[in-house]
Amino acid sequence: MSNIDQSDTLVLGDRPVKRLGYGAMQLAGPGVFGPPKDRQAALAVLREAVATGVNHIDTSDFYGPHVTNQIIREALHPYPDDLVIVTKIGARRGEDASWIPAFSAEDLTKAVHDNLRNLGLDVLEVVNLRAMFDVHGPAEGPLEEQLATLAELQRKGLIRHIGLSNVTRKQIADARKIVPIVCVQNQYNLAHRADDVLVEDLARDGIAYVPFFPLGGFSPLQSSTLSDVAAQLGATPMQVALAWLLHRAPNILLIPGTSSVAHLRENLAAADLVLPAQVLTALDGIATRVDHG
Numbered sequence: 686m687s688n689i690d691q692s693d694t695l696v697l698g699d700r701p702v703k704r705l706g707y708g709a710m711q712l713a714g715p716g717v718f719g720p721p722k723d724r725q726a727a728l729a730v731l732r733e734a735v736a737t738g739v740n741h742i743d744t745s746d747f748y749g750p751h752v753t754n755q756i757i758r759e760a761l762h763p764y765p766d767d768l769v770i771v772t773k774i775g776a777r778r779g780e781d782a783s784w785i786p787a788f789s790a791e792d793l794t795k796a797v798h799d800n801l802r803n804l805g806l807d808v809l810e811v812v813n814l815r816a817m818f819d820v821h822g823p824a825e826g827p828l829e830e831q832l833a834t835l836a837e838l839q840r841k842g843l844i845r846h847i848g849l850s851n852v853t854r855k856q857i858a859d860a861r862k863i864v865p866i867v868c869v870q871n872q873y874n875l876a877h878r879a880d881d882v883l884v885e886d887l888a889r890d891g892i893a894y895v896p897f898f899p900l901g902g903f904s905p906l907q908s909s910t911l912s913d914v915a916a917q918l919g920a921t922p923m924q925v926a927l928a929w930l931l932h933r934a935p936n937i938l939l940i941p942g943t944s945s946v947a948h949l950r951e952n953l954a955a956a957d958l959v960l961p962a963q964v965l966t967a968l969d970g971i972a973t974r975v976d977h978g
């Protein structure tokens with residue numbers, strides 16, 4: 686039985702959330718496109734997450750598209766008071782399942798309304814602007830106009846807080862001159878550590894860092910060190926990977942994704958896992974720390 690309260694809480698925007706949350710991307714069909722194979726199983730994962738204490742769910746209306754948000758609504762609406770649903774905008778899906786930048790003011794406004802409608806909400810708690818200059822990783826490019834659009838939607842009361850995803854340090858610094866940024870969601874895990882310094886800088890500035898692909902995403906983490914450590918601790922490699930992230934910095938919020946109740950339970954139990962110092966040293970050695978910005 687997991688006790689995710691042990692993962693303590695962090696304020697996201699102005700709402701306290703448990704550090705172990707849930708990422709809903711895996712609830713759509715293969716390739717994050719179309720309906721899931723088993724809709725009842727998807728509903729069960731969400732209900733189990735909330736029943737176990739999860740109060741932070743990450744989603745987007747471009748998962749499916751629309752499908753994941755509609756499943757969240759069906760499973761959980763009316764939402765518990767403490768539940769914070771974070772969404773992201775900035776892309777749309779082609780008929781061939783491609784990911785297409787959708788960055789005009791009209792696109793972004795439509796995306797906010799799509800999220801509101803499909804989630805059954807009057808206001809979105811946190812909206813991440815997902816940069817799409819390179820779909821696979823952060824790349825420089827201006828975000829000023831898009832942030833101005835989000836700020837306007839915030840003024841209209843449709844968005845409470847704004848975050849960024851797939852962004853560079855420069856984009857974060859520039860954005861913060863325009864609007865308060867409450868979280869950054871970039872790819873980061875035991876083996877992919879390009880944001881090492883950024884995580885620490887954001888911690889100092891009180892901004893949440895929410896790593897996507899915490900378990901490796903489409904290429905699950907594989908490492909003999911990770912497997913050895915997990916065996917030694919009587920845990921699974923995925924639990925160790927999540928516990929390492931929780932330990933990595935106090936501003937990290939986790940949103941591991943899964944379509945399986947069994948994996949969900951396993952992941953949430955990572956909150957109880959204590960990593961001794963020599964284990965942390967071994968895990969830190971899996972990837973080289975990246976010290977440049």
Ligand SMILES: NC(=O)c1ccc[n+]([C@@H]2O[C@H](COP(=O)([O-])OP(=O)(O)OC[C@H]3O[C@@H](n4cnc5c(N)ncnc54)[C@H](OP(=O)(O)O)[C@@H]3O)[C@@H](O)[C@H]2O)c1
Nearest residue numbers: 708709710743850897898899900901902941942943944948
């Ligand atoms: N901002 C962005 O650009 C961006 C990009 C990608 C994702 N995200 C967000 O980040 C969240 C997390 O990322 P993710 O779901 O793509 O990747 P992830 O959490 O790193 O890994 C998910 C994968 O790991 C498997 N898995 C989960 N728990 C497992 C376990 N205990 N044992 C074995 N396999 C396990 C899942 O398969 P099963 O379904 O079989 O468990 C799935 O294939 C997403 O849900 C989404 O909300 C954001």
